[in-house]
Every structure is written in C-alpha cells, then in structure tokens.
Amino acid sequence: SHKAGLAGVDASWANRVIEEASRGSRFYQAAQQKAAAVADRASALAASAARLRASPTAAAAAAARADAAVEAIEAGERDLTRRIVHVDMDAFFSAVAERDDPSLVGTPHAAGGMHMLSTASYEARKFGVRSAMPGFIALKLCPALKLVPIDMAAVKATSARMATGVFPTFDPTFTMASLDEAYLDVTDYMARRPHLSLDAVLTEIRSAVAAATGLTCSAGGAPNKLLAKLASDVNKPNGQAVVPASRDAVLAFISPQPVRKVPGIGKVTAALLGGLGVTTCASLIARRAVVVALLSPRSSGAYLRAALGVSASAVDGDGAGGRVAPRKGASRESTFAPTADAGALAAVLDRVCVKLAADLGRLGAAGRT
DNA sequence: TGCACTAAC
DNA sequence: GCAGGTTAGTGCA
Numbered sequence: 001s002h003k004a005g006l007a008g009v010d011a012s013w014a015n016r017v018i019e020e021a022s023r024g025s026r027f028y029q030a031a032q033q034k035a036a037a038v039a040d041r042a043s044a045l046a047a048s049a050a051r052l053r054a055s056p057t058a059a060a061a062a063a064a065r066a067d068a069a070v071e072a073i074e075a076g077e078r079d080l081t082r083r084i085v086h087v088d089m090d091a092f093f094s095a096v097a098e099r100d101d102p103s104l105v106g107t108p109h110a111a112g113g114m115h116m117l118s119t120a121s122y123e124a125r126k127f128g129v130r131s132a133m134p135g136f137i138a139l140k141l142c143p144a145l146k147l148v149p150i151d152m153a154a155v156k157a158t159s160a161r162m163a164t165g166v167f168p169t170f171d172p173t174f175t176m177a178s179l180d181e182a183y184l185d186v187t188d189y190m191a192r193r194p195h196l197s198l199d200a201v202l203t204e205i206r207s208a209v210a211a212a213t214g215l216t217c218s219a220g221g222a223p224n225k226l227l228a229k230l231a232s233d234v235n236k237p238n239g240q241a242v243v244p245a246s247r248d249a250v251l252a253f254i255s256p257q258p259v260r261k262v263p264g265i266g267k268v269t270a271a272l273l274g275g276l277g278v279t280t281c282a283s284l285i286a287r288r289a290v291v292v293a294l295l296s297p298r299s300s301g302a303y304l305r306a307a308l309g310v311s312a313s314a315v316d317g318d319g320a321g322g323r324v325a326p327r328k329g330a331s332r333e334s335t336f337a338p339t340a341d342a343g344a345l346a347a348v349l350d351r352v353c354v355k356l357a358a359d360l361g362r363l364g365a366a367g368r369t
Numbered sequence: 370t371g372c373a374c375t376a377a378c
Numbered sequence: 379g380c381a382g383g384t385t386a387g388t389g390c391a
Contacts, residue, residue: 022381025380025381026381027380027381028381030381031381112382113382114379114380114381115380115381115382116381116382116383118378118382131378132378132381132382133381134380134381134382135380135381136379136380136381137380137381177377177378178377178378179378180378181378263376263377264375264376264377264387265376266375266376266377267375267376268374268375268376269375269376296388296389298387298388298389299388299389325386327385328385328386328387329384329385329386330384330385331383331384331385332383332384333382333383333384334382334383335381335382335383
C-alpha cells in the first residue's frame, strides 16, 4: 500500500481476494514457506540483539563502534554541493499504451498478460492492481481490467526521445537508470541561470518531457541520488519535490522514511531489520549499535549512510543513456511445468542454450567454463 | 570459482 | 488454467 496510487485501496479486501485466488497453488505454497524462513531469520536476529544488550560490556563496545561509524560518514562523506535530479515516468508502459490508444484513457488497464503485469494505470491501481502481479489475479480484483500487451518498440522509442531530446540540455552526462528513470546533475545548468531555483528546474524538465513524449513524469531534486530518487516518489504522479541542501533539511526528510523505500533494501532485508526494531531511517540510527554488531560491514555501512541521507552524487553517465559499466554476464531462463521426464527437461535446456548461444554470438562473447 | 540469496526494473 | 525475465552485488564454501 505504500506504492503510488495504492494508498486508497482497502488492503484487507484486496488481500482477501488475492488469498482466495492463490490458495492451493504451488506458487503460494512456496511463497508461504519462504515467508516462514524469513520470519525465522528475523527472530534469530532479534534473539542475537537481546543477547548483545544483556551484556553491558559487549553492548558498550558495539555502541562505540556504531558511533565511530556514523562520525566517519559525517566527517568524510556528506556532500551538499551538487544538485541532483531523478526523473521517473508515471506508469510508463501503461502511459505509452494510453497515449497510442486514446480509448484507454480513464479506464482501468494494465501492461502485460495473464501471467505477469509490468505496470497498471492509476484507474486500475484503485482496485489494488499493481506491477509484478499476474493478470489472472488482477482480473479478480478488477473484472473490468483490460490487459494490454506491451509495445516494447514504442516504449523504447519514447525513452530514446527523452534521452536525446530532453536530458542532454540539462546535463550532458545524465544517466538512464532504466527505460523510464534518469539521473541528472543540474549543478552546472543552474550556475548558468542563477535566478532559477531547483524547483523551477524540475518544472522545466517535466514540461520538456511532456512536450517530447506526450506523457507525465515525476521528479525529485536533492543534493544526492538517493534523496533525489526518494523525492521523486513524494508527489507522484505528475508531481515534484525538493530536498534543500542543508544537513537539517536532509535529516528531516530522510528520518521518517521507511527503510523499505531505500533502494537496495527489499522485502527480506526490511523484515530482518524489523527483527532489530528498525522500521524507519530514524529507528535505524537509533538502533545503530545492533545493526553494526550483527550485520556485515558492507551492509551496515550502506544502511547507516542511507539513513543519514548520505549517498553518491556523481551521475557520470555516458550521456547517451547507454550502459556505463561493462557487461558482466548474460543469461536466459524460462519457466516450465513441473516434470520428471528427462527428455522434456533436456528439451528445455536445449531451447534455453540455443537462445543464449545466439545472444553471445551477437555480443561477441563466449562462456569460460 | 561457483552457488545461494537478495534486489532492481 | 494460470505466479516472468535479465542483470548485478554480497557472502560464503
């Protein structure tokens, strides 16, 4: 219910409908087992935290280490000098479909098919329909829902229009984070226009996106990428928000945010943190001693940084919206009906390998082992 | 080096 | 009747 457009949904009703449609399926069985395993891990973490607190010396040492970690981040990593923008298209695949087929305007529809939805129109979201939901379950929530196949060529062309016609004006080094999200560093752009506020720049960018694509987007402006991304969600859809470049403003913005909203913290990690009494960024800072003591240095460091509103400001894309880092892998997978028939399994492997080999041929790459 | 797990879109 | 596909990072053996 924290996703855009889902706030007004009767969650208990929607959950009941989904539960009824799911009960008895292998998928649901597996999901319940996984959820139970995660709950076990969370309570094990909670028990570790209780043991730590029961030992005054260990607790004091953990607290000292956590304080030192926070001080190091504050002393060396907080950067308020850049003006970063995150642009996020509203219900992108569905918006493209609606633009190209006006009969969809104002109706509940979703991009995808019976097996999986990529996104849903805001009209459909009122019924609890959302991305990553199978179409056949969405239809139980909203019988009038229209499933619209994804026109990937139109989606890519629309994305390319922003990448070539809009973003370079504001920042030639912008990065496309996906087909419908981009990061821009508008510090230099603003230096050339001293009269413009960051809020005014967001308005300019959103107007330019609308003119180039015929679609609405939301935008966030802040001193770094994490805060800009969170800010772009605040007034979604078709809205914008700014986090001022002061430590106080940053902490005021980040503190009440649920840790689940931090990119990199998914359902499982949020549940594990919950076992430590952590739900919001403020509570993560409050419980920093157990976080630092019980999680890996990489994980706890990343979470402390996020909860303090500290993150990278460098956008450093190639400006063309292409891939910045070199490719590290290529893979193919396909879901198939359960079977113990060796011939059927071999056929699945064969199909997948043939496709992967073709991909590697196009990439000029080969497997090592 | 390979695998399991987690995460993002 | 029916619950996806691709890429990447982390931690561990």
